[in-house]
Amino acid sequence: MGKYILKRVLQFIPVFIGVTIIMFAMKNIVPGDPIKLIAGDKALSPEIELQLRISNGLIESDSNGQAIYDADGNTVPTPIWKQYVTYMGGLLHGDLGTSYQRKIAVTDIFAEKYPYTVRLAIVAIILEAIVGIGAGMVSAIKRYSFWDVLVTLITSILVAMPAFWLGMLLQLLFGIQMKAWTGGGWYLPISGASGEFQDWVYYILPAVTLAAVSTAYAARIMRSQLLEVMNQDYIRTAKAKGLSRHDIIYHHALKNALIPVVTYIGIDFGGMLAGAILTETVFNWPGVGYEIYRAITQRDWPIVMGGVTIVVIVVMVINLIVDISYAFLDPRIRFGAPKDQA
Amino acid sequence: MKKTPAPAPEQAPDHKPVHDKKKIAEPYVAHMEQTSQAHEEETKPTRTLWGDAWKRLKRNKLAVIGACWIALMVVVALTADLWAPQLLGSPTEIDSSQMAQLAKLPPSPAHPFGTDALGRDVLCRVIYGARISLAVGLLATAISTVIGLIMGALAAYYGGIWDTIIMRLADIFLAFPYTLFVIVMLAVLGTGGIQNVFIAIGVLGWPSIARVFRSAILSVKENDYVDAARSMGASDLRIIARHIFPNSVASIVVYATMNIGGAILTESALSYLGMGVTPPTPSWGIMIQDGQQYLQTQPWLMLMPGLAILTTVLAFTLLGDGLRDALDVKMKDA
Numbered sequence: 001m002g003k004y005i006l007k008r009v010l011q012f013i014p015v016f017i018g019v020t021i022i023m024f025a026m027k028n029i030v031p032g033d034p035i036k037l038i039a040g041d042k043a044l045s046p047e048i049e050l051q052l053r054i055s056n057g058l059i060e061s062d063s064n065g066q067a068i069y070d071a072d073g074n075t076v077p078t079p080i081w082k083q084y085v086t087y088m089g090g091l092l093h094g095d096l097g098t099s100y101q102r103k104i105a106v107t108d109i110f111a112e113k114y115p116y117t118v119r120l121a122i123v124a125i126i127l128e129a130i131v132g133i134g135a136g137m138v139s140a141i142k143r144y145s146f147w148d149v150l151v152t153l154i155t156s157i158l159v160a161m162p163a164f165w166l167g168m169l170l171q172l173l174f175g176i177q178m179k180a181w182t183g184g185g186w187y188l189p190i191s192g193a194s195g196e197f198q199d200w201v202y203y204i205l206p207a208v209t210l211a212a213v214s215t216a217y218a219a220r221i222m223r224s225q226l227l228e229v230m231n232q233d234y235i236r237t238a239k240a241k242g243l244s245r246h247d248i249i250y251h252h253a254l255k256n257a258l259i260p261v262v263t264y265i266g267i268d269f270g271g272m273l274a275g276a277i278l279t280e281t282v283f284n285w286p287g288v289g290y291e292i293y294r295a296i297t298q299r300d301w302p303i304v305m306g307g308v309t310i311v312v313i314v315v316m317v318i319n320l321i322v323d324i325s326y327a328f329l330d331p332r333i334r335f336g337a338p339k340d341q342a
Numbered sequence: 343m344k345k346t347p348a349p350a351p352e353q354a355p356d357h358k359p360v361h362d363k364k365k366i367a368e369p370y371v372a373h374m375e376q377t378s379q380a381h382e383e384e385t386k387p388t389r390t391l392w393g394d395a396w397k398r399l400k401r402n403k404l405a406v407i408g409a410c411w412i413a414l415m416v417v418v419a420l421t422a423d424l425w426a427p428q429l430l431g432s433p434t435e436i437d438s439s440q441m442a443q444l445a446k447l448p449p450s451p452a453h454p455f456g457t458d459a460l461g462r463d464v465l466c467r468v469i470y471g472a473r474i475s476l477a478v479g480l481l482a483t484a485i486s487t488v489i490g491l492i493m494g495a496l497a498a499y500y501g502g503i504w505d506t507i508i509m510r511l512a513d514i515f516l517a518f519p520y521t522l523f524v525i526v527m528l529a530v531l532g533t534g535g536i537q538n539v540f541i542a543i544g545v546l547g548w549p550s551i552a553r554v555f556r557s558a559i560l561s562v563k564e565n566d567y568v569d570a571a572r573s574m575g576a577s578d579l580r581i582i583a584r585h586i587f588p589n590s591v592a593s594i595v596v597y598a599t600m601n602i603g604g605a606i607l608t609e610s611a612l613s614y615l616g617m618g619v620t621p622p623t624p625s626w627g628i629m630i631q632d633g634q635q636y637l638q639t640q641p642w643l644m645l646m647p648g649l650a651i652l653t654t655v656l657a658f659t660l661l662g663d664g665l666r667d668a669l670d671v672k673m674k675d676a
Contacts, residue, residue: 015517026526026530168644168648282634292522293525304526
């Protein structure tokens, strides 16, 4: 087991470096001179501009923070590899730069936004686990029944729907129409994370929206896994032994069928922690995704790049944990299963 | 071989404990199982893979419905210029003199989907929006497929260091949360041009296709006829093009079909966020975004383009499912 974990952690490192290189490359490709973006509409004096270029590591400087000039008296741009080393150094020290427009450290901004995203993700993932596994089980146990058809129909529609549109439908139905029908007596808030309602009420619609598509996938996986496990030899043995269908499903089949579903839900949780940019935008949810989206529209690149870097690291760590626990749950993985061709 | 962060449903069947005796004959058993399954469904004399697949596909009602809907959309989108503006008015131009009377009309015989805040016919805009969606769906998928095929072929056929590098690269791409990555990519490329939408969605879609093709090749590569071709002196390119590709094309067709729906969804999300095509070009995502502010009073403004996305993506999914069953391709369920 220890060996497996070590192997997975070592595989994590090249991927991490690759991801940072891509992020760094994007940071350098984005259109516009960063100094102009920092200055905004204000005109900068040459001294201040020089100072900004030095402090942002765009040109070479000596140990006293003075610009270095070449023989012709021009400043020397810092080589790209050196900028990357500085960027990685900052990253490892938890320094992701400063917002152009808000002039606050990127890490501070996300420290404020992350709790909203995490709480929303937790509510959504609980919803997904309960509804997805439940629906998939019903669907598989009562195969070809009315309920199975219903679950298949709903999951097919959900995965074909844009998530933001589903969010708006919910707003329309439970916010606007409900308010009209009940004469303003009973409805759900459709925007923001706090206000006239109790705080938890604000989670309902965004969490349902965020969970919807993944719940559909979870239900499908649960259904096909349970059906597949039910076809295996040990289930036939259990049947031959005279166990009841109930015992077979709940004591023998379910445990094995659950492993892939739980893995899927785990990975999905990582995805949700990445900030659901669409859900958060539709509901004005003050989370990571919405912040990154807003920063993109304002061309505040440090927030965008810093945010994506944080998000990718979070996702990768969650995936690593899921992977390791998968191997823990299913010994076939860590002992090297029969060579797969998939 | 596989170091993915466990896409479980795909992996599980492969890790089925195999009895020792079976293990030796595994490829053959798997092959026999597949063909016998096909024979059960098809008792009439078999002709060709595609002929049989076509027969099976025709019997699948849902897939036929999906295919018909797609065909209808394509025809409507291609011929729109010939009739839509005459019947419904221009999808983009605003008649400022009559705007007050024309704006935000509810659905009526003259305007079946109503009109938007600027007095343009919503049905007409939905029809023209189909052009953008279908174009993005097809072209982005084409880009992903071509890159994915090349990468997958290199990784699977040459193996070793190629396999490691390409699959690590795929891991890196897949480590990014997809929507976020597309959006950031588009921000970097610059928004406003539809070609950047193709590129962003297309380029970021290659890793999954590469994986599908890679595994398809790996399962075909060990067959005797490949060895036979090689011993007769066929070049690598010829073996891949003439022997391996035709035998793994089924899984690619299925995957690409489903991918089109995904690309359409991504395009709508990008347009909704204001990062796709530029207004006044009608795109379903932009129409939903425009409609959002009239949610309370004119909900049809966001309902109609949303339904267009839903039905189109659903059609591609149904067709993809039908093709998967007809071509007997084993895929992960989700």
